[in-house]
Amino acid sequence: MVVAFVSVRVEPGMDGAVLSKVKTFKEVKEAISTYGMYDLLLKVEVGSLNDLDRFIFENLRKIPSVKETVTVIARG
Secondary structure, three states: OEEEEEEEEEOOOOHHHHHHHHOOOOOEEEEEEOOOOOOEEEEEEEOOHHHHHHHHHHHHHHOOOEEEEEEEEEOO
């Protein structure tokens, strides 16, 4: 299993809509609004690095209001 934390920057005023959308993805275990450089912080759990790539590029970044993501892979 791969655990990653993803910081997400969204278009102004779209935080709530994007937060609601990302909470519907099975890979997202936690999602919160944040202040600062990024607007959302997601905890993502997937089976492999390939699954993480797929999630980021085929799901998360295809949400129209998502402008940027930064992914940190966690080790425990």
